[in-house]
Amino acid sequence: MDALYIILTGTLVAWLCGILGVFIVLRKLSMLGDAISHAVLPGIVIAYLISGDRSSPLLFIGAALFGVAVTVLIELLNKKASMQSDASVGTSFTLFFSVGIVLVSLLASRVDIDADCVLHGEIGLVPFDRINRGGVDFGPRQLWVIGISFLVVGLVLLWAYKGLYLTSFNSEFAASLGVGITSWHYLLMSSVSLATVVSFEAVGAILVVGFLVIPPASAWLWSRRLNEMIILTLIMGFISAVAGYFLAVLLDSSIAATMCVVALIQFIISFLVNPRHGVLKKWIYKPQYSPHKPM
Amino acid sequence: MHDFLEFMSLREPSVRYVVLSCVLLGAAASMVGVFGFLRKRSLVGETVAHSMLPGIGLAFIISGSRDPIYLVTGAVITGWMSMGFMNWLTRKGPIKVDLALAITLTGFFAIGIGIMTYIQRGSFGDHSGLDHYIFGRAAAMEPSDIRVFGGLAAFVFVSVLLLFKEFMGLCFNREFLSVLGLPVRFLEFAISFLTILAISSGIKAVGIVLMAALMIIPAAAARYWTGSLRWLLTLAISFGVIAGVAGAYISFQARSLPTGPFIVIVLALITAISVIFAPEKGLFSRWAKKKRLSRRVAAENFVKEVYQIIEKGKDKNSNISKSEFIVHFHYSPRLFFRSLRWAVARGWIVPAVDGMKLTQRGFSKGEELNRLHRLWEIYLARKAQTPLEKVHHSAEIIEHILTPELEAEIRLELDLCDNFSPQNEIHIKA
Structure with a gap:
């Protein structure tokens, strides 16, 4: 039963991150996603410290604030202070993350998180932290939190589908229609910070990027349409949760990490064999003559 | 303050060597970082650094010892593999650089975390201190660590000095280098290899998660002060050295705390000062420049408009009242008084009893x-x-x-x- 809870939690994390990751990958914002998931750490720690409760709504507010703050800081450094974009990303999020780590190590006695939790989460502990109301067991708390967040983010994305679709594929056209590109951007970014907070306890602040980016990237290689890509992302997320769990049991290792590793293996396979740009295909059918290249 | 002086006097030999090693690696990392920054590849360092975790773990499993020479070898190998993987993804398929970076970073890091957890739970003898490689612990460096990491950093430093001209060419004019007949591919290989070595020299003092910051931030901050490569390198190296020494100091003050984050915070402070106060490129001086320009334009417009009133058939020395001006040009009272003040300050207009008057210069x-x-x-x-x-x-x-x-x-x-x-x-x- 515990195994089922863990796999279910892993799947929901992969789905929650995956549906957001689809848009992150399409908009070529992968490293920004990485930056945000690192940067929400101080928000989480401060909110922990104030509320003393791991499921307090303050956590979401804190994280969302810091997630948006890092996006704004990157923009400011880039536009106002004319720092080149890769350096502004690298500077901003390492600063936020460092502040978070310093807080974690200074407040280790008062806050119930440690460096390990930041690195890879504790998905194995999910089944033990249960909601108990009047003697009735409602199942693991994390499962509820992540499940509800998945529903909320799913509904938001459903509502925002058209706007995100337009701004992801053809932002000039969207702008000419009067669609506000910036507001969709920030909607997506705050959803990513929300997803990071929710997944933080289960998979940590760094590995969450793997769930955010890798399954959508593999799905992207196979698909021609947005809805295909989303469905494939969900399937791949599910497979990596299941296979990752059993791999972790087999090797006696961190579950979140092995889930990520399985996602990476899926990606490499997709990269090699997918029908459109697969590398293997190019090896097998090596063209004898290519008009574009000199002989 | 006394503590600080005691620390800076370097009387204790253990302190002396840790500080020396931090100075060397701060200098080496920021030096190589400048070239990465100029080639707009700062985030590659981030990915490579994270990708060293599996190497450290595997080296420990295979060698069964915590000898830094094995761990660094492992780190360099997987760092090198991650770079190869990234290049493979971007060259052979439709994957863009940004996505390749993110996938490689998390993929390799996940493998590393998997291996580290495996080590923690398995029976691999004494694995204490391996976690220092994640967030850094400068004060925990032993003489053997210092020899390896300090040596690496010194090697990188000297190599970059020797190949300085070639690397400069690589950043600014790659085609020219190949026309000259220099081995461009070898130089690119060299710069990548030195980048990896520089990162690996800091994995114990700064930690793999934040090592990349020591490469990116000094270069980015130094860029605000200067446009010449020599000064850029000098400044970046000084910032790197300051951060390294600060990190060592903090680490000795609070031995249980990780060093890496503090180094990043020191670097961020330097960056903030640079972004705000640097001459020419700093926010403050650019703001002041903009302000000066807009004042000059407002004053000039004002004078021009007064002149136009005169041109319509008035005497050169006649007074023009405010109401007369407002009839012709719709200035708000605020704008009117500010423009008037700026024009007066430039000696173009003198206030008169019932209005104002153009001077000869005005x-x-x-x-x-x-x-x-x-x-x-x-x-x-x-x-x-x-x-x-x-x-x-x-x-x-x-x-x-x-x-x-x-x-x-x-x-x-x-x-x-x-x-x-x-x-x-x-x-x-x-």
Whole structure:
């Protein structure tokens, strides 16, 4: 039963991150996603410290604030202070993350998180932290939190589908229609910070990027349409949760990490064999003559 | 303060060597980082650094010891593999650099975390201290660590100094290098390899998660102060060294705390100071420059408009009251007084009893601005075939920045004789 809870939690994390990751990958914002998931750490720690409760709504507010703050800081450094974009990303999020780590190590006695939790989460502990109301067991708390967040983010994305679709594929056209590109951007970014907070306890602040980016990237290689890509992302997320769990049991290792590793293996396979740009295909059918290249 | 002096006197040998090692690695990392920064590949360091975790773990499993020489070898190998993987993804398929970076970073890091957890739970003897490699622990460096990491950093430092000219060419003019017959591919290999070595030299003192910051941030901060590569390197190295020493100091003060984050915070402070106060490129000086320009433009507009009132048939020395000015030009009271103040400060206008008066300098300034304005309008209409209703707006801007040389050139272009005055031409106004 515990195994089922863990796999279910892993799947929901992969789905929650995956549906957001689809848009992150399409908009070529992968490293920004990485930056945000690192940067929400101080928000989480401060909110922990104030509320003393791991499921307090303050956590979401804190994280969302810091997630948006890092996006704004990157923009400011880039536009106002004319720092080149890769350096502004690298500077901003390492600063936020460092502040978070310093807080974690200074407040280790008062806050119930440690460096390990930041690195890879504790998905194995999910089944033990249960909601108990009047003697009735409602199942693991994390499962509820992540499940509800998945529903909320799913509904938001459903509502925002058209706007995100337009701004992801053809932002000039969207702008000419009067669609506000910036507001969709920030909607997506705050959803990513929300997803990071929710997944933080289960998979940590760094590995969450793997769930955010890798399954959508593999799905992207196979698909021609947005809805295909989303469905494939969900399937791949599910497979990596299941296979990752059993791999972790087999090797006696961190579950979140092995889930990520399985996602990476899926990606490499997709990269090699997918029908459109697969590398293997190019090896097998090596063209004898290519008009574009000199002989 | 006493603690700090005690620390800086370097009386204790253990302190001395840790500080030396931090200085070396701060210098090496920021030096290599400058080249990464100039080639717009700062985030590659981030990915490579994270990818060293599996190497450290595997090296520990295989060798069964915590000897830094094995761990660094492992780290360099997987760092190298991650770079190869990234290049493979971007060259052979449709994956863009950004996505390749993110996938490689998390993929390799996940493998590393998997291996580290495996080590923690398995029976691999004494694995304490391996977690220092994640967030760094400068004070925990032993003499053997210092030999390896300090040696690596010194090697990187000297190599970059020797290959300085070639690397400079690689950043600014790659084609030129290959025309000269220099081995461009070898140089690219060398710079990547030195990057990896520089990162690996800091994995124990700074930690793999934040090591990349020591490469990115000094270069980014130094860029605000200078435009020359030599100064860029010098400044970046000084920032790196300051951060390294600060990290070592903090680590000795609080031995249980990780070093890496503190180094990043010190670097961020340096960056903040640079971004705000650097001359020319800093926010403050750019803001002041903008302010000066907008004041000058406002004062010039004001004088020009007073001049236009006079031009409509008044005596050069007559007073112009505020109400008279407002009738012609719709200034808000606030704008009116500020523009007046700035014009007075420049000696173009003197306040009089019932209004204001142009000075001699103000009169010639107004005349010049009007002349330039009309000259530009004529130029646009005749030479650029601009519709007449559009020429005015362009001239409103250009009148403030036309120099006498440009004016002479436009006159030449328009075939105007020297004593031609555009005032006599019909004034075109939209």
